[in-house]
Amino acid sequence: MDSVTDHTRADRASRAMLAAVFEPGDPVAGSLLRSEGAAGTLRIAREAGRVPGLGEGYDELWRARARAAPDDLGEQIVAESEELGMRILIPGDxxxxxxxxxxxxxxxYALWVRGKPGILGHDAPARMGIVGARAATPYGADTAADIAGDLAQQGMHxxxxxxxxxxxxxxxxxxLAGGVTIAVVPSGLDRLxxxxxxxxxxxxxxxxxxVSELPPDTEPSPHRTRQYSRIIAALSDGVLVPEASPNSSSFRILSEARALNRPIGAIPGPVTSPTSTGCNLxxxxxxxxxxxxSGDARTFLLSGEARLDRQLDLANETSALHRQTEVRNNGPDR
Structure with missing residues (x-):
């Protein structure tokens, strides 16, 4: 195995361990990961001294799970994931x-994926996020199904x-339309x-x-369910809400989508229906x-300034990521 592949596998194991010992969206771990890399973040988490970004007295609490974990936890997770038919994606993959x-x-820190190979890497025309009420009415479910089916039939994910x-x-x-759909799960993919x-x-x-950002054997929790909203938004080129009340958890996804400059669409519903109030507002x-x-949805997703800005953002980020990956893979270990 060559050195680049060795480095990549080590990074994969380190990121898998980070996902096991820190909760999704941990801002301290995330900041360290960007500045120190996965191995450097684990080193800081398992050694003594101050942790950048944490107030005095919180260092040991933040480190507790990392210090309690076995040294080879990352390798164990990689091996278990492979046995379960899951692939672990990291930046650069x-x-x-x-x-x-x-x-x-x-x-x-990483993504666990299970299913048809190459879906996330496929150059789809666009990816439409569709979210909304869990207690959907027949109106909401039928409307969501009509649009999702039509878009999927046209090749959108x-x-x-x-x-x-x-x-x-x-x-x-x-x-049913024979299309492609991607489900983001707030638990390990062996505990759906x-x-x-x-x-x-x-x-x-x-x-x-x-898709999940959590390793195998990980149970869902309220925090993890809240955090997976940002993954749904990040994987989507636009987000559509067919039906939702104002206090629906789908509004967290909309908030994340706005922060990422994703266009947002909503389907109007009866003014007498509480489950349509959020969309109407x-x-x-x-x-x-x-x-x-679906015609409106396709136009909304594929055209307009928001879509153009999104493409330009991604092009710039792709160049930056490629430069970072080249430095990480070819530069000296930290």
């Missing part, structure tokens, strides 16, 4: 979308979470959540891909484009 790096210090309601409706429609969607998510893996004055069908 084919399939690591540059949009993930737009998350900055909150970018995932559908991105959503793994929850009931709008998420499930979007995935089912894309599968929610359990009631296990069969559906299994079908997603057959023609699309399951988004359209009324919160910057969402009114969408009434």
């Amino acid at each position: 084919p399939g690591w979308l540059i949009g993930l790096d737009q998350l900055g210090d909150r970018a995932p 559908i991105v959503s979470g793994s929850q009931y309601g709008i998420d499930a409706a979007a995935h089912r429609a894309a599968l 959540h929610p359990a009631g969607n296990t069969s559906l998510l299994g079908h997603v893996a057959e023609s699309g891909q399951l 988004l359209i009324q004055g919160d910057g969402a484009q009114l969408i009434i069908g």
Whole structure:
């Protein structure tokens, strides 16, 4: 095995260990990862001394899980992932979308993927995020399914979470249309959540891909479910909400999408329906484009200044990432 491959495998194991000992979106670990690399971050986490970015007295608390972990935990996770048929993606891999790096210090340490090979690396026309109410009405589920199915049939990839309601409706429609759908899961991919969607998510893996930032054996938690919102937004070129109340968790995804300069669309619903109130308010004055069908959704996703700005951002970030990867792979170890 050559030195570059050795280095990459070591980085993969280090990032897998970071994902096991730190919670998703940890700003301290994320900042160190960007400045010190994965191995350097682990070294700081397991040694004594002050931790950059932490107030006095918090260093030992932040280090606790890293110090308690066995030295070869990363290698164990890599081996277990391979046995379970999962691939671990890290920056520089084919399939690591540059949009993930737009998350900055909150970018995932690594991604675990299971399913049809090459989906994330595929040059799809666009990826549409479709999210919304878990307790969807027939109106919301049918609308989500109509649009997801049409877009999938036209070659676009559908991105959503793994929850009931709008998420499930979007995935089912894309599968029935013979298209590609990507489900982001807030748990390890061997512990699919929610359990009631296990069969559906299994079908997603057959023609699309399951994605998680969490290693195998990791259970979901409220924090992890909140944090996976940023992964859905980062993997999408735009986000559409067919149905949601104002307090819906899908609004976290919209907030992340806005921060990443992703266009946002919403489908209006009956003014008497609580589950459409959020969408109606988004359209009324919160910057969402009114969408009434798959034609609108396609236009909204593929055209306009937001889409052009997004392409320019990604082109610039691709060049920067390639330079960083070359330095990391060819430069001296830290």
